[in-house]
Amino acid sequence: KLAAEEPSRLVLLDCDERGEIVGEISRAELLQKIDGVIETLRGRKEPLLLEGESRAEFLITCWAAWCAGVTVVPLDGKRDTPDLREYKVQAAAMAHGEALILFTSGTTARPKGARLTLDNLIVNARAIAQWLHITPEDRFLVQLPLHHINSTTFCLATLLAGGCIVLPPRYSSSRFWEVAANTGATITSVVQTIIFDQLNQKGAFDKVKEKLKLSRIQIGSAPVVASAVQEFMKSFSIPLYQGYGQTETALRVTGVPMNLSRDEFEMLVAENSIGTPMPWADVQIADTAGTILGEGEDGELIVKGAAVMGGYVGNEPAFRDGYFLTG
Numbered sequence: 532k533l534a535a536e537e538p539s540r541l542v543l544l545d546c547d548e549r550g551e552i553v554g555e556i557s558r559a560e561l562l563q564k565i566d567g568v569i570e571t572l573r574g575r576k577e578p579l580l581l582e583g584e585s586r587a588e589f590l591i592t593c594w595a596a597w598c599a600g601v602t603v604v605p606l607d608g609k610r611d612t613p614d615l616r617e618y619k620v621q622a623a624a625m626a627h628g629e630a631l632i633l634f635t636s637g638t639t640a641r642p643k644g645a646r647l648t649l650d651n652l653i654v655n656a657r658a659i660a661q662w663l664h665i666t667p668e669d670r671f672l673v674q675l676p677l678h679h680i681n682s683t684t685f686c687l688a689t690l691l692a693g694g695c696i697v698l699p700p701r702y703s704s705s706r707f708w709e710v711a712a713n714t715g716a717t718i719t720s721v722v723q724t725i726i727f728d729q730l731n732q733k734g735a736f737d738k739v740k741e742k743l744k745l746s747r748i749q750i751g752s753a754p755v756v757a758s759a760v761q762e763f764m765k766s767f768s769i770p771l772y773q774g775y776g777q778t779e780t781a782l783r784v785t786g787v788p789m790n791l792s793r794d795e796f797e798m799l800v801a802e803n804s805i806g807t808p809m810p811w812a813d814v815q816i817a818d819t820a821g822t823i824l825g826e827g828e829d830g831e832l833i834v835k836g837a838a839v840m841g842g843y844v845g846n847e848p849a850f851r852d853g854y855f856l857t858g
Contacts, residue, residue, distance in 0.1 A: 550713030568595030
């Protein structure tokens with residue numbers, strides 16, 4: 532649909548470590564490339580193991596596989612040990628037609644493979660595009676690895692909104708502002724460690740601030756430190772919108788709205804609020820017996836809705852009364 536509307540409009544941009552554009556793909560070219568990859572996947576039954584740098588080719592292969600009904604299993608080429616890689620390969624053999632199997636971090640045990648359908652991903656991507664007002668005029672700068680749910684869903688959100696996705700080779704602390712300025716990025720998504728990094732890069736910001744187009748930054752995917760967010764916004768005058776979610780929910784479950792008064796927004800930042808539920812999400816707080824709790828009571832966040840995974844590949848328990856237990 533987008534290719535028919537405006538075939539020459541750019542949709543994927545590869546850039547170098549300084550943000551200089553080294554490859555451009557238009558909507559029409561993207562459609563052609565995806566069709567080409569689909570042809571190579573016809574008749575494939577087994578999942579597609581995918582690893583590589585943050586490059587347009589990775590996204591094209593992933594999207595083509597989804598179109599062809601092939602499950603994608605991203606691998607972390609830098610951190611997956613041979614043992615962990617083999618574990619993921621074996622677990623992926625248990626796929627049942629999902630679009631994506633993504634493994635959680637597994638800090639205390641073996642990582643769990645979340646089974647995500649294309650519907651899960653599209654529902655969440657559309658909600659994110661609506662939440663952050665992503666339009667065809669936006670350029671989303673990828674800063675997190677493409678094998679994480681954050682970049683997976685944000686890239687899809689940008690694509691569905693008709694925007695453009697910018698792909699540097701990797702995140703660079705010293706060149707964050709330079710890359711953002713040179714690529715004309717209007718929006719990006721970061722984690723707390725990047726905020727800490729950039730509070731020490733005010734000189735780099737000052738060099739390019741007149742050229743910057745960044746109008747908002749999303750933060751989440753790890754615990755957020757409110758005081759650092761406040762300092763960042765004071766230093767750089769770019770709002771940070773916190774969102775909460777997990778791999779198992781195809782990314783965001785809640786987000787701090789953009790249409791708030793300045794006072795209300797600053798109050799929520801100070802309180803480290805995760806915002807309000809996405810339109811698809813039924814979010815509750817429950818005790819260990821499953822009783823839904825009232826305002827002001829402490830319990831576990833539980834989530835139900837169209838973006839929640841079907842389950843884990845090993846069928847580890849994750850639900851109660853239809854709600855995903857976030858832990």
